[in-house]
Amino acid sequence: MTTIISIRNASVQFRSGPPWAPRIVNALHNVSIDIKPRQIVGLVGESGSGKTTLGRVCLGLQELTSGTIEFSGTPIAKLDRKQLKGQLAAVLQNPRMSLNPSLRVAHSVAEPLKIDRHLSATEARKQVDKMLERVGLASGVGNRFPNELSGGQRQRVSIARALITNPKFILFDEAVSALDVSVQAQILNLLRELQSSAGFAALFISHDLAATRYVCDRVVVLYHGGIMEECGRRMLYREARHPYTRGLQAASGLIDAAGTALKLDDRAGPSSGCALFRRCPVSMPRCETQLPPTRTSGEGSVFCHLVSDAGATSSGDGDPISHDARGAAQTPFRRRSLHMPG
Numbered sequence: 001m002t003t004i005i006s007i008r009n010a011s012v013q014f015r016s017g018p019p020w021a022p023r024i025v026n027a028l029h030n031v032s033i034d035i036k037p038r039q040i041v042g043l044v045g046e047s048g049s050g051k052t053t054l055g056r057v058c059l060g061l062q063e064l065t066s067g068t069i070e071f072s073g074t075p076i077a078k079l080d081r082k083q084l085k086g087q088l089a090a091v092l093q094n095p096r097m098s099l100n101p102s103l104r105v106a107h108s109v110a111e112p113l114k115i116d117r118h119l120s121a122t123e124a125r126k127q128v129d130k131m132l133e134r135v136g137l138a139s140g141v142g143n144r145f146p147n148e149l150s151g152g153q154r155q156r157v158s159i160a161r162a163l164i165t166n167p168k169f170i171l172f173d174e175a176v177s178a179l180d181v182s183v184q185a186q187i188l189n190l191l192r193e194l195q196s197s198a199g200f201a202a203l204f205i206s207h208d209l210a211a212t213r214y215v216c217d218r219v220v221v222l223y224h225g226g227i228m229e230e231c232g233r234r235m236l237y238r239e240a241r242h243p244y245t246r247g248l249q250a251a252s253g254l255i256d257a258a259g260t261a262l263k264l265d266d267r268a269g270p271s272s273g274c275a276l277f278r279r280c281p282v283s284m285p286r287c288e289t290q291l292p293p294t295r296t297s298g299e300g301s302v303f304c305h306l307v308s309d310a311g312a313t314s315s316g317d318g319d320p321i322s323h324d325a326r327g328a329a330q331t332p333f334r335r336r337s338l339h340m341p342g
């Protein structure tokens, strides 16, 4: 079966800062991901780790500095933009921003159908009403304006709009983050139902590991634009191997923080070795100078010197090093277990 999205060694650099002091931001660095038909891949990581940039790459909206991206086996740059529009869709964090406030809901939902010029207005409206019903909204909602709806209803409208052309791939970028917890659960359930009936593939970007685990088949963990770990959702919850993934788990309350010393903050900077070196509680001398190799096991890949080819946590090449707030090496501290408690 052809992979829907195939990204190979993708890097994206932005120029930032004033003209007299330009700075290069490595938003993505050497990222490779496959998203297969009917698969929902989760993308997690802290703010600034490159999630949205990767999402935009998948939609063909962000040019790569290097690397390749294919959609259904063809380089995305070679595909007709118009044709792509019906095959790719996005649901973003804030439906207030993505829905035009001056357009009635039915008009917004029908808008992507305009790529099919042969469709009459009556036929388009019929499809819209059917889609609104499918996302759990009464057809009368089509005559209302976005500001007459609740946040959850607005997000259902965004989902209807994304699904109306029956796309092969949908990007969900923080699609439930702005909603109340109870509404979040309803939208996540809806997403699962729709995915199993419509069969689209998706990239689900979220800060929320629990939501990611609930809807995703696989999860990619991003840090400073690079993949730290890629694993099945079961592993994300119980058996993540990378210290960074464990730090995210602890921060989100998914595991007991006693099992990890990694703190999530923004003082890390990439070194010539592992990007996580300055923050990792179990870093070793070689982590500073050597990029971690890819360790692949049946369930996924992890990019960490501590994980051996067989997937076991290795004993490392010396005492781990701790760092103070400025990242300077301190005296070695006792290694804390990488294994999850219980």
Ligand SMILES: Nc1ncnc2c1ncn2[C@@H]1O[C@H](COP(=O)(O)OP(=O)(O)OP(=O)(O)O)[C@@H](O)[C@H]1O
Pocket (backbone or CB within 6 Å): 014, 015, 016, 025, 026, 027, 045, 046, 047, 048, 049, 050, 051, 052, 053, 054
């Ligand atoms: N157009 C741009 N110009 C310059 N820098 C950019 C641009 N877009 C993103 N960046 C930088 O690239 C890095 C990755 O940004 P990105 O928005 O992809 O991260 P993110 O993980 O989605 O963050 P968040 O969760 O806060 O949305 C950040 O350092 C960001 O400041």
